[in-house]
Amino acid sequence: xxxxxxxxxAAGFPRLRQVWRYRELLRGLVVRNLKVKYQRSLLGFVWxxxxxxxxxxxxxxxFSHVVRIQVPHYWAFLLSGxxxxxxxxxxxxxxxxxxxxHSRLTRSVAFPSEILVFSAAGxxxxxFLAEISLILLALILLHHHGVPASYALVPVLIVLQVVLAxxxxxxxxxxxxxxxxMYHALPIALTSLxxxxxxxxxxxxxxxxxxxxxxxxxxxxxxxxYHEVLYAGRWPAPTLLLGTxxxxxxxxxxxxxxxxxxxxxxxxxx
Amino acid sequence: xxxxxxxxxxxxxxxxxxxxxxxxxFYEHRTSSLREWFIRRVLRRPIHVxxxxxxxxxxxxxxxxxxxxxxxxxxxxxxxxVLRLVAGIYQPTAGTIRTSGRITxxxxxxxxxxxxxxxxxxxxxxxxxxxxxxxxxAEHYEDIVEFAGMGxxxxxxxxxxxxxxxxxxAFSVAVCLQPAILLLDEVLAVxxxxxxxxxxxxxxxxxxxxxxxxxxxxELEQVRALCTRGIWLREGRVIMxxxxxxxxxxxxxxxxxxxx
Numbered sequence: 016x017x018x019x020x021x022x023x024x025a026a027g028f029p030r031l032r033q034v035w036r037y038r039e040l041l042r043g044l045v046v047r048n049l050k051v052k053y054q055r056s057l058l059g060f061v062w063x064x065x066x067x068x069x070x071x072x073x074x075x076x077x078f079s080h081v082v083r084i085q086v087p088h089y090w091a092f093l094l095s096g097x098x099x100x101x102x103x104x105x106x107x108x109x110x111x112x113x114x115x116x117h118s119r120l121t122r123s124v125a126f127p128s129e130i131l132v133f134s135a136a137g138x139x140x141x142x143f144l145a146e147i148s149l150i151l152l153a154l155i156l157l158h159h160h161g162v163p164a165s166y167a168l169v170p171v172l173i174v175l176q177v178v179l180a181x182x183x184x185x186x187x188x189x190x191x192x193x194x195x196x197m198y199h200a201l202p203i204a205l206t207s208l209x210x211x212x213x214x215x216x217x218x219x220x221x222x223x224x225x226x227x228x229x230x231x232x233x234x235x236x237x238x239x240x241y242h243e244v245l246y247a248g249r250w251p252a253p254t255l256l257l258g259t260x261x262x263x264x265x266x267x268x269x270x271x272x273x274x275x276x277x278x279x280x281x282x283x284x285x
Numbered sequence: 286x287x288x289x290x291x292x293x294x295x296x297x298x299x300x301x302x303x304x305x306x307x308x309x310x311f312y313e314h315r316t317s318s319l320r321e322w323f324i325r326r327v328l329r330r331p332i333h334v335x336x337x338x339x340x341x342x343x344x345x346x347x348x349x350x351x352x353x354x355x356x357x358x359x360x361x362x363x364x365x366x367v368l369r370l371v372a373g374i375y376q377p378t379a380g381t382i383r384t385s386g387r388i389t390x391x392x393x394x395x396x397x398x399x400x401x402x403x404x405x406x407x408x409x410x411x412x413x414x415x416x417x418x419x420x421x422x423a424e425h426y427e428d429i430v431e432f433a434g435m436g437x438x439x440x441x442x443x444x445x446x447x448x449x450x451x452x453x454x455a456f457s458v459a460v461c462l463q464p465a466i467l468l469l470d471e472v473l474a475v476x477x478x479x480x481x482x483x484x485x486x487x488x489x490x491x492x493x494x495x496x497x498x499x500x501x502x503x504e505l506e507q508v509r510a511l512c513t514r515g516i517w518l519r520e521g522r523v524i525m526x527x528x529x530x531x532x533x534x535x536x537x538x539x540x541x542x543x544x545x
Contacts, residue, residue: 039422040413047410051401123392124414125373196319282374283309 030275033127040126044134049141063142064149067101074215084216088246091158093215094150095245096238100214102143103180103234104205109135110184111191111201118285128278129271132188136181140173147173154245163248172240175263179233182267185274192277192284213238233262298383299466299497300371302346305380307366307521311336340366341521343380350465353488353498355508355529357536358518364501367518368392368468371499386465386497389415394472395455400444404435404454407443411458425461432487433457434480449476460487467491469500473507485510509533 034041053059071093079089086092113131114121121128151169155162191197211232213221218239221229230236236259243251341363348354356364369375370382372390397414398407408429412422430439433454443451453476459467473484488511492498502508508515508529515532517525525532 037413037416039418040410040416043410043413047399047402047406050406051399054401119393119396120414123374123396124390125388126414126416194319200319279376282369 030127030129030271034130034133037126037130041130041133041137044130045137045141048134048138052138060142060145064146067098067146071097078215084220086217088158091154092217092242092246094153096214096241098143098146098150099176099238099241100209100212100234102139102176103183104209106136106139106180107184107187107201107205109139110180110188111197112188114188114192114281114285121285122282128281129185129274132181132184132274136177136184139180140177143173151245158246159248163244165244165248165250168240168244168250172237172244175240175259176237178267179237179263182263182270185270189274189277192281208232208234211235213242217242230258233259233266236262298347299350299352299385300346300348300499301381301383302344302367302370303381303383305341305344305346305370305377305382306339307341307363307370307375308337308339308378311338339521341370341377344521344523346516346523346526348497348499350495350497351492352514353492353500353512354514354516355512355532356499356501356516356518357508357532362518363521364518365392365470366521368470368499368501371466372468384466387416388466388468389459389462389464390468390470391456391459391472392468392470394452394475398443398451398455401442403442404433404439404446405430407454408439408458411455412462415458415462417462425463429457429461432461432483452476453480456484460484460491463491464496466497466499469498469502471501471503473500473502473504505533505537 056062071090074093074097075090078084078093110132113135114128117131120126120131147169151166187197187201191201211229212234218226218229218235236255239255240251240259243249243255344363344367346367356367358364366375368390369392370377371384372388372392374390374392395411397411399410402410408426409422412425417425433439435450435454438446438450443454446454452472456472456475459469459472467488473481475481475484485507488498492511492513498511500508500512512529515525515527515529515536516523517532517536525535
């Protein structure tokens with residue numbers, strides 16, 4: 016009968032069990048995010064597509080006609096990675112401010128606060144699933160003229176992508192509770208990361224000597240996997256897949272640990 | 286002045302605080318940015334001045350099922366801190382806190398409400414915030430709607446509600462969920478006279494059915510009607526713990542101004 020009053024007691028799996036107990040809140044927040052975003056907007060989801068598609072078309076024009084990147088069917092290459100990058104960008108950006116945005120909630124209710132970060136990723140994920148379906152359709156019809164067997168890996172990649180995004184967003188969100196510098200630092204970091212990740216060029220263009228360093232960025236591994244699977248339509252090298260899985264797991268564990276170390280004091284600070 | 290000793294048949298106290306202290310740190314930020322932090326670190330200047338202030342010192346408290354306890358005291362005496370500690374929002378600096386049963390804490394009315402969602406959607410979201418599953422919420426939903434007594438306006442976005450209606454909705458969710466422990470922080474002053482009367486009646490029912498109530502309120506007449514026991518806090522210490530009439534009399538005698 017007697018239990019600790021505290022749902023934030025333990026680290027690791029007991030914490031995830033807490034999150035599971037609050038799954039209804041996660042669902043509710045995801046639905047809320049989407050509802051608030053799309054209600055009273057006639058075109059709704061179209062806007063979510065227009066913005067990245069516009070960027071993609073500009074990148075296509077610039078990098079196949081001005082700075083010529085030697086990639087056949089450049090549009091298909093760009094489509095297979097850009098939306099993944101966009102998912103990362105938006106999850107990290109919304110995730111950063113999520114605790115101050117929900118400061119009233121954090122100060123007055125005891126709940127596993129990582130749910131807020133999960134919900135930011137969750138609502139983005141639902142949009143992403145719609146986007147990726149359209150992209151897969153376009154690539155099947157116009158690029159591969161068939162369904163490559165490697166597409167079976169797409170669900171695995173999506174899981175990796177979500178885990179990586181949350182693993183990065185948790186410590187960033189934690190830091191920004193204490194240091195408002197994140198507000199200034201994050202856009203710079205994300206802009207650098209855009210150039211340092213294979214978004215508009217393939218990782219194979221990176222000089223061999225720099226490649227180990229280059230792939231320390233786990234997003235680079237993820238995007239390369241997407242390029243292999245979606246654009247090239249072939250199974251990725253096992254080392255790349257396993258390496259990215261390991262890196263993603265590491266980011267998750269570290270990110271969660273950093274978050275967990277400070278989460279109990281959020282209510283006193285936000 | 287200890288409270289009436291618990292009956293032998295009582296299994297366990299609902300809420301138990303043993304030697305609980307809570308210290309807050311007020312940071313006088315000498316550094317507000319990483320750049321400054323770095324410069325100060327290099328120059329070996331103090332990075333921030335940390336002043337500790339105790340909000341609670343060595344509080345012992347035991348509340349049995351069916352008790353309604355009012356926390357009294359000046360602003361800043363630690364009343365809300367007690368509620369937040371019991372709710373698990375804060376972690377104690379020292380001591381242990383044990384509770385049994387589900388806790389619903391209403392520290393701020395309508396935290397988690399979103400103005401763009403309708404009243405009905407907000408009920409569901411707030412229920413989820415308080416940790417209910419969909420099925421548990423479905424059991425209480427009719428009751429909440431009926432208690433709030435707002436009928437058609439439940440399909441209107443919350444932003445068109447008056448602040449009174451919004452508070453009423455939040456309060457209805459909290460009192461209708463039938464937790465084991467209900468914590469209320471100065472949220473009783475809600476709605477019109479009719480609604481308040483119903484709230485008081487509902488809270489009395491709750492207590493009589495074995496629910497445990499801890500509340501902070503400055504409306505002493507309401508407290509008298511509702512609570513069985515009073516705890517007077519001053520500067521983070523319990524200075525009096527007795528039945529409500531005794532504590533109220535002493536509290537008033539100490540010349541605490543009473544709001545109208």
